[in-house]
Amino acid sequence: xxxxxxxxxxxxxxxxxxxxxxxxxxxxxxxxxxxxxxxxxxxxxxxxxxxxxxxxxxxxxxxxxxxxxxxxxxxxxxxxxxxxxxxxxxxxxxxxxxxxxxxxxxxxxxxxxxxxxxxxxxxxxxxxxxxxxxxxxxxxxxxxxxxxxxxxx
Numbered sequence: 051x052x053x054x055x056x057x058x059x060x061x062x063x064x065x066x067x068x069x070x071x072x073x074x075x076x077x078x079x080x081x082x083x084x085x086x087x088x089x090x091x092x093x094x095x096x097x098x099x100x101x102x103x104x105x106x107x108x109x110x111x112x113x114x115x116x117x118x119x120x121x122x123x124x125x126x127x128x129x130x131x132x133x134x135x136x137x138x139x140x141x142x143x144x145x146x147x148x149x150x151x152x153x154x155x156x157x158x159x160x161x162x163x164x165x166x167x168x169x170x171x172x173x174x175x176x177x178x179x180x181x182x183x184x185x186x187x188x189x190x191x192x193x194x195x196x197x198x199x200x201x202x203x
Contacts, residue, residue, distance in 0.1 A: 053134045056106035057093025058118055059125065059194055060143045062177070064202050070177045071195065072145065073187055074113055077152065077173035079159055089186040091138055091194060092172070102137040113172045115151025118143065125197045130190035138194045140201070147175040 060072040073089040075081065081088055092113040096105030103122070111117045122139040129135055152172040159167040178186055183195055 053095055053132075054102070054137070055093045055095050055134055056102040056109065056137045057091040057139075058106050058110040058122070059091045059138055059140045059198060060110075060118070060145065061140055061198060062142065062144050064142065064198075069180055069199070069202055071180065071183050071198070072143075072147070072175060072177055073183060074172040075174035075176075077170035078155070078157065079169070081173075086185050087187070087189060089176075089178075089183075090188050091136075091191060092175075093136060093138070095134075103139060106137065106139055112153045114145070114175060115149065116145065123198070123201060125194045128190050128193045130188065136191065138191075140194075140198050147177070150175045 061069060063069045074092050075089050092110045094105065094109035094112065096102060107118060118141050120141055120143060122141055125138040125140055127135055127137050150172065152170040154168045154170050156166045156168050159165065180195055180199060184192060187195065
């Protein structure tokens with residue numbers, strides 16, 4: 051079965067000013083030294099019993115630590131290299147990444163040590179202009195940036 055994920059892309063400056071988007075860096079040891087192509091929209095998996103839009107809002111709050119509000123712009127879906135289908139919406143807003151309060155997960159680390167270590171699901175968040183975001187974001191999510199830009203024209 052294909053895994054499904056949903057998320058929100060917060061933006062600022064769509065009308066006048068320079069457009070910026072908020073991206074998050076995944077936490078945990080596998081992502082610690084990765085930068086370009088590692089960032090993402092705040093997102094997470096959901097089941098067939100859950101509405102994708104509701105899941106996107108829930109995941110945004112879990113990963114950043116605050117509840118989003120406002121009108122959403124549907125950005126469509128993208129298929130990642132992993133085969134996962136991601137549904138996304140854009141949301142106007144302004145938030146200080148210094149306020150990041152991510153939920154956590156546990157995994158055995160180091161591998162085969164028998165030690166369960168807790169890591170933040172997201173270890174960083176930052177605002178990026180669109181050109182920089184294209185380099186930072188997982189390449190499968192670039193269509194979301196393109197769709198958002200079409201709303202700026």
